[in-house]
Amino acid sequence: MLLAQACNEDEFLEEVNPGEFTTDNAFTSEAGFQSAIWWLYGDAREYLYEAERRGHAFQAGTDLFHVTENMNELFHIYSFTTSPSRSDWQWIRWYKMVSNANLILAKLDEIELDVAVETRIEAEARFFRAFAYRIIGGLYGNAPLILEAVTEAKNDFEQSPQEEIYAQVVADFEFAAQNLPGITEVSDAQVSDLTAYHALSEAYLAIGDYGAAEAAASVVINDPNTALMTERFGSLAGEPGDVFYDLFRIGNQNRSTGNTESLWVIQQETDVPGGANVSNRNRGARMERVFAPLSRGLFAMDQNTRELITDDEGNPVSVDQIWPVSTIGGGGRGIGWLAPTLYVTNTIWEDVNGDIDFNDIRTSWYNLPRRFPFNNPESPFFNDTLYVETPEQVYDFVETIESVSADTEVWKSKGLWPRGMYPYFTKVTTPGQHPENLVLDPVTRVMEGFAGARYGDIAKYRLAETYLLRAEARLQQGNTGGAAEDINVVRNRANA
Numbered sequence: 001m002l003l004a005q006a007c008n009e010d011e012f013l014e015e016v017n018p019g020e021f022t023t024d025n026a027f028t029s030e031a032g033f034q035s036a037i038w039w040l041y042g043d044a045r046e047y048l049y050e051a052e053r054r055g056h057a058f059q060a061g062t063d064l065f066h067v068t069e070n071m072n073e074l075f076h077i078y079s080f081t082t083s084p085s086r087s088d089w090q091w092i093r094w095y096k097m098v099s100n101a102n103l104i105l106a107k108l109d110e111i112e113l114d115v116a117v118e119t120r121i122e123a124e125a126r127f128f129r130a131f132a133y134r135i136i137g138g139l140y141g142n143a144p145l146i147l148e149a150v151t152e153a154k155n156d157f158e159q160s161p162q163e164e165i166y167a168q169v170v171a172d173f174e175f176a177a178q179n180l181p182g183i184t185e186v187s188d189a190q191v192s193d194l195t196a197y198h199a200l201s202e203a204y205l206a207i208g209d210y211g212a213a214e215a216a217a218s219v220v221i222n223d224p225n226t227a228l229m230t231e232r233f234g235s236l237a238g239e240p241g242d243v244f245y246d247l248f249r250i251g252n253q254n255r256s257t258g259n260t261e262s263l264w265v266i267q268q269e270t271d272v273p274g275g276a277n278v279s280n281r282n283r284g285a286r287m288e289r290v291f292a293p294l295s296r297g298l299f300a301m302d303q304n305t306r307e308l309i310t311d312d313e314g315n316p317v318s319v320d321q322i323w324p325v326s327t328i329g330g331g332g333r334g335i336g337w338l339a340p341t342l343y344v345t346n347t348i349w350e351d352v353n354g355d356i357d358f359n360d361i362r363t364s365w366y367n368l369p370r371r372f373p374f375n376n377p378e379s380p381f382f383n384d385t386l387y388v389e390t391p392e393q394v395y396d397f398v399e400t401i402e403s404v405s406a407d408t409e410v411w412k413s414k415g416l417w418p419r420g421m422y423p424y425f426t427k428v429t430t431p432g433q434h435p436e437n438l439v440l441d442p443v444t445r446v447m448e449g450f451a452g453a454r455y456g457d458i459a460k461y462r463l464a465e466t467y468l469l470r471a472e473a474r475l476q477q478g479n480t481g482g483a484a485e486d487i488n489v490v491r492n493r494a495n496a
Contacts, residue, residue, distance in 0.1 A: 027107035030114075033121045036104050040097060040128040041189065042274075045266050047093045049285035049458060050276055054089050056290050056338060065291075065338040068419040090139055094132040098146060101129035106149035123179035127191055127199070130172035134203060137165040166207050173200040177216070184225050188254035188265055188457075194220045195264040198461045201469045210476040217470035220263065226463050227260045228493050234258070235433070244494060245366040248427035250456035263461035270435055270455050277453045279435040284453035287428040292334025294420045295372070296323040300381050309381075322375045326438070326445040328365065329372040332429040333451035336419035345370070345423040360496040370423035375444070430455045464490050 026032045049055050059065045104125040108118055136143050145160035145168060177196035186192045197219045204213035220226060232243055234252035246252055253265045268285060269275025277284030299316040300309040309317045324333035349356045349363045356363060363370075374381045417423075435455060438447045471486035 027104075027111060030117050030121075033104060033107070033113070036100065037121060037124050040100060040104075040125070041267075043093070043097050043100070044128065044131065045268070045276060045285075047097070048460070049266065049287065049454075050283075051089075056287075057090070059338055063341060064344050065340055066417075068336050068339050087139075090135070094136050095146075097132040098129055098136075099150060101125045101132070102146065102149045105129075119179050120181065123176045123196075124191065126172040127176035127180065127196055130169045130176065130203070131199065133165050133172075134169045134199070134206070137162050137169065138206075163207075166203065170200065170203050170207060170209075173203050176200075177219075182225075183223070183255070183263070188256050189267045191264055194223055194226065195461060198263050198466050198469070201466065201473070205469065205472060205476075208476075210473045213473035214470050214477070217466050217473060220463065220466045221470065225260065226263070228463055228489070229259060229261045230493055239432075241366045242361040242364060244361045245364075245426070247459070247462075248456075250430055250433045253457040253459045261463045262459045263463060263466070264459070266458040266460050268455075268457050270453075277455055279438055279455070280448075280450050282450060282452045284455075285458060286452045287454040287458075288332040288430075289335050289452035290337045291428040292331035292336065292424050293339070293422050294323075294334055294336040295321050295331055296420065298420050300374070319374055319379050319381055320376050321379075322444055322446050324447045324449065324451050325375060326431055326434040326447055326451075327375070328369050328426055328431045329375060330431070330445070331424055332431065332434065333447065333449065334424070334429070335452075336422070339417040339419060339422045340424065342417070345417070357496065360491075360494050362494045362496075367426055368423050369426065372421075377444075428454060464493075 026036065047055060060067050105122060108122060108125075113121070133145075141162045142159040143162075143165060144157035145165055146157070147168070173196050176191070177193055177200050180186075180191060180193045180196055183192040183194045197216045201213045201216035201220070204210070204216060229243055229247060232241070232246055234246045234249055234257060236249045237246060247259070247261065251257055252259055253262055255262055255265075266285075267275075268277050270277040270284070271279050282289065298319055298321055300319050301307065302309055311317055323330065326332060345368065346356060349360060351357050358364065361367065373383045376382060432445070433455065434445075434447060434451055438451050440446050440448060467486045467490050471483040474480075474482040474486065
C-alpha cells in the first residue's frame with residue numbers, strides 16, 4: 001500500500017534559527033552590545049599583532065626597520081603595493097572594523113538603554129571607528145567615508161578626500177574623549193577618556209591643529225592618575241635590569257599591577273581560549289619571530305678587533321649557536337624578518353663625539369643588547385666572541401638593493417644589519433619568561449621550536465609617547481623650549 005502525505009511548503013522551508021546570535025536578536029541588552037564591543041577589541045589585537053607579517057607592515061621600509069628577505073605582505077616593495085596580499089588585506093580588515101562599529105551605532109538607535117550605558121557604548125564604538133579610519137586615511141589617502149551601517153550589497157561607494165576622513169577621525173575621538181569613563185574606572189582591557197585624548201592628540205597633529213594637539217596631550221599628562229615609571233617594579237624587579245626593561249616584562253603592563261604609564265594595553269593570555277597566544281603553535285603576537293634576530297648559521301668575530309675569525313685557509317669560522325633560547329642574548333625564536341636600521345641602533349644614541357651613550361638605559365644590555373657571547377658550551381668560542389651572519393663588515397653602511405628577476409626582489413647588503421646578527425629591542429620578546437612547557441633545559445634555556453610570540457600583554461599607548469606628541473605639537477608652534485622640556489622628561493627617566 002502506498003501512502004502519500006502533503007505539507008505546507010512555505011512553512012516547511014521557513015528557516016528557524018536554532019539560537020545563534022544575529023544582528024536582529026543580539027542587540028537587545030547591554031550585554032549584547034558589550035559583546036559586540038569586545039569584538040572590536042579582538043579585531044584590533046588581531047590586525048595589529050596576530051597577523052605576523054601583515055600586522056607589522058607599518059614598521060617595514062621606515063627609518064626604523066628594513067626587511068631582510070622578500071616578505072610579500074609588506075609595503076616596502078613600493079612598486080608592488082597594489083598586490084592583494086598587501087593593500088587589500090589592510091583595506092578589508094580596517095573597513096571590517098568600521099562596518100562593525102557602524103552596526104553597533106545603528107542598533108543603539110533601535111533600543112532604549114540606560115543613558116550612561118548608551119553613551120559609553122557609543123563612545124567605545126566611535127573610538128574604534130576613528131582608530132580604523134586613522135589607519136585607512138594614512139595608508140590610502142582618499143577612501144570611502146562610511147558612517148552608516150551597510151545592510152545590503154553595495155558596489156557604488158565613492159571616495160572622500162583624506163581631509164574629510166581625518167575630520168571624522170577627530171570628531172569621533174573628541175566624542176570618545178569626552179564620554180569614555182576615566183582611566184581609574186575601566187578594566188585593564190578597556191580604553192578610557194585618556195586613551196582617547198592621546199589618540200586625539202595624534203589626530204590633531206595629522207590635520208595640523210597643533211594647539212589642540214598640545215591641549216589634548218596635556219589632559220593626559222596632567223591627569224593625577226598618570227606618571228612615568230621611574231623605579232624598578234613588577235615581575236622581575238628583584239632581578240638584574242632597569243625600569244625600562246620592567247615596562248615590557250610579563251605581568252607589568254596593566255595599571256592593576258601598579259603601572260601608571262600605560263594608557264591602553266592589548267590583553268593577551270597564553271593557552272587560554274580567546275587569549276591569542278598558543279604555546280604549542282606559532283600563534284599570537286609573533287613579535288619575537290619578526291623582530292628578534294635569527295641567531296644560527298653564524299660566523300665568529302673577534303671581540304676586540306671586530307675582524308672575522310678565519311681558519312688556516314682564510315675561510316670564516318662558523319659556529320653552532322644554541323637556538324632558540326629564552327635569554328636576552330638568544331632572542332627567543334627570532335627569525336629576523338625586520339632588522340633595525342643603523343639609524344635606530346646607533347645614530348640616535350651617539351653623543352657629540354660619535355660614541356654611543358651607554359648611560360641611557362634604553363640602549364642597555366637589557367633593552368637593546370648589541371654584544372652577544374656564543375652560548376654553546378661545546379664551542380671553542382663559548383662566552384668569548386661576537387658573531388655575524390655574513391662575512392661583510394656590518395658597520396660599513398652601504399645600502400644596495402638588487403632585483404634578481406622580474407618577480408623576485410632580494411635584499412643584498414653591506415652595512416645593513418644582517419638577518420642573524422643585530423642589536424634588537426628586547427621588548428619584542430620575554431627572555432627568561434617563556435612558557436615553561438617550551439623550555440627544554442632550565443640551565444641553557446633552550447626551547448622548543450613552537451616559540452615566537454610575545455607571551456605577555458602589549459602596551460599600545462604609553463604616557464612616554466604622549467610627552468613626545470606634545471613635544472611635536474609645541475615644536476610646530478615654535479615653542480622649542482616647551483618641546484625640549486617634554487623630550488627631557490622622557491630622556492631623564494632613561495638617564496640619557
